[in-house]
Amino acid sequence: MTLIEALHEQLALHNLALERFREIVSRLFSAGIVMREEDGVEQRLYDDARRIEACLHDYFQLAGFRLEHNLKGEFFRLYAPGAEVPGMPEDGLEPVPGLRARLSPDFVAAALALRFQYQQGLSEGGNRLTDSGEVLTRFEELSATLQTQLKRALPPTNIERQRLLNDLKRHRLIRLAANFSMDDEDALLAIRPTILGIISDDMLEAALETDPLPAAESADEDVASPQALLEEESIEGNIE
Incomplete structure (x- = not known):
């Protein structure tokens, strides 16, 4: 057969x-x-x-x-083959360069900031943590986390910021309400538990200890698609 x-x-x-x-x-x-x-x-x-x-x-x-x-x-x-998956053993395979997607530094930094906020939300609990395991935060809190923890600002224009939010949503890292607006200080975005499959504790710790790099650089994502995994060495080499 x-x-x-x-x-x-x-x-x-x-x-x-x-x-x-x-x-x-x-x-x-x-x-x-x-x-x-x-x-x-x-x-x-x-x-x-x-x-x-x-x-x-x-x-x-x-x-x-x-x-x-x-x-x-x-x-x-x-x-993808050879990808480092948080919480899972290595598969022993060599990474395939052709399966590496290119991620902008803004996306990688935002994902790290979301991971930091998600961990905080889990620790604090309360109204920030939903029954489905999401952590609620505000857009301004994301901006503040980027600045204080990664020494990086959000993209300068609203168009670029909206594009970043759309990418994070498309990658299933956040959920936005239909009426979400960056101009509404009370508007909430939900950080999904899927962030844990992207960035491990070790990756986050390494990124927080890394000196900023120029915003023009970009990072590789060792994945089967634009959605799967940020490697530790990519964060160390390219996160601002």
């Missing part, structure tokens, strides 16, 4: 078409994450992925990728 025949057989057991399998795989390769809470389309993708989870694990493992299923957070995250 060929691999494709075996796959067809497994999909048939779950009454799932090959086209749907390809759609799930494509989303994981392109976004690095499928999160049930995101929207109706992604919710259905996640539910179907759960039905064929064993097939997906086998498929990606053949190519050296690692698929993590976070049951509590209800999301799948895909990691």
